[in-house]
């Protein structure tokens with residue numbers, strides 16, 4: 219735990235960011251909690267009572283698919299109502315200033331794009347909840363129509379092309395992140411001159427290894443996360459504060 223005050227930490231972080239021209243941000247569920255979408259790993263989360271359905275169970279167990287659609291109904295209404303918060307807007311501000319190479323996000327809520335980050339600069343490692351996808355051929359379709367079919371009582375909707383189960387185009391636990399996304403994320407981590415983590419516990423792979431790629435090149439690492447992460451001791455600055463408070467202050471100092 220740092221002995222510096224928040225203001226001192228922000229000054230240190232701002233000094234590092236002032237020298238950076240190719241910033242890469244890695245974001246997790248924590249950047250969106252202030253937009254009303256709960257994360258899974260914060261103390262007291264519903265995940266501790268009911269773990270999310272894994273990919274293997276979704277494919278193999280009808281009751282897991284039912285649980286998936288039940289949980290999704292709740293989460294999707296939270297995501298639908300959510301608007302970008304000050305932390306998302308601060309990252310969009312970095313792009314407008316021309317010093318943001320890209321945002322690698324573990325989130326599927328689309329709030330970075332809503333805040334103004336251009337779609338080609340946002341890498342969604344865990345997919346998006348704004349579309350549906352087939353679990354076999356990957357064909358995309360409308361998630362709104364799919365959810366309506368499930369709500370109307372359809373059980374196990376299937377892909378018209380190949381017969382695979384349909385679900386939101388997000389990555390479930392145990393499902394592989396597409397190679398193209400991993401490659402692009404690694405390229406960004408290899409090209410950045412500052413790596414910024416916002417609202418991620420850094421416990422989920424492959425995202426958790428990305429800051430290490432930057433650290434191996436002696437690139438400065440700044441972490442903003444409420445709970446401690448495993449990389450805090452290696453970070454140049456680790457700020458245990460709400461992203462919606464700390465990040466806009468930091469960007470204002472540039």
Ligand code: NAD
Nearest residue numbers: 246247248257258259324325326327418419444445460461
């Ligand atoms: P995670 O492992 O990245 O943990 C979230 C972290 O954010 C926690 O360590 C917590 O301390 C921190 N945090 C919470 N609120 C914060 C705030 N206001 N400011 C700063 N830090 C804050 O993510 P997870 O919750 O374990 O979720 C696992 C995966 O599930 C994610 O990688 C994502 O794919 C998915 N998920 C996505 C969303 C979304 O799209 N908004 C929401 C929940 C889960």
